[in-house]
Amino acid sequence: MDTIDEAIIQCVLRNARATYAEIGKAAGLSPSAAKRRLDRLVATGAIRGFTAIVDPQALAWHTEAFVEVYCAGNPTPADLRKALEDIPEVIDACTVSGAADAMICMLAKDISHLELAIQRVRSTKPVERTESAIVLSRLLSRPRL
Template identity: 50%
Template sequence: MDAIDYRIIDQLRQNARAGYGDIGDVVGLSASAVKRRVDKLVADKVIRAFTVQVDPAVDGLAVEAYVELFCRGTVAPDELRRILSTVPEVIDAGTVTGEADAIVRIRSRDIQSLEDALERVRVAPNVDHTRSAIILSRLVDRVQD
């Protein structure tokens, strides 16, 4: 990858529907040259998908929380993945350093459905307890869902 590839990716991050000609105007290439580069980035799996981001509230998922997950003993990441994949409200999760074993991001319709999802996580055999923080307002959102 070179600087132009990075600029093309930047343009696609801003608008995945941008035309090759429009991108080319920004990066200084013809539309066909941009298309060839995008095709190569896709073939090389640098670009993994083109997506649409919908406001979660439109889908009825207005409540979001970060949840620290604390396990009993040592739990393998594959076991945590198995546990968390059974809860559809879990939209993102990762193992972390520090006191918690994992950080989990949950989206739900309302507080009651958030509580229900948290309970399904808490009752998993290796989970000791959780600590939650409900998001009040989003300040920066660069994450692609």
């Protein structure tokens, strides 16, 4: 990866719908060269996909929580991912070091909706218990590189 690839990645992070001309301008390339480089970044897996970032306010989901997940036994990360992936309120999930097995970020319409979603997490096979912290205000949010 060189500085041109990094410029391309920064451009599509800012706007996943950027044209090849816009990407090329940001990276100092022609549109056709920008397309070839972008295609190569996708083919090698450096860029895994393009997505829309939906404002939670548009869904009227205003309640966010961080939830520590404690599992029974020793499930693999793949087992835990499979248990959580069908719960739409889980918007981010990571295995972590420390006492908890995983940390998840959840988003819901309100406290009642969040409580039901946490109950669904608790009812999945590997999950033994959870501990939750409700977000009061978001101080900083940056796109991941």
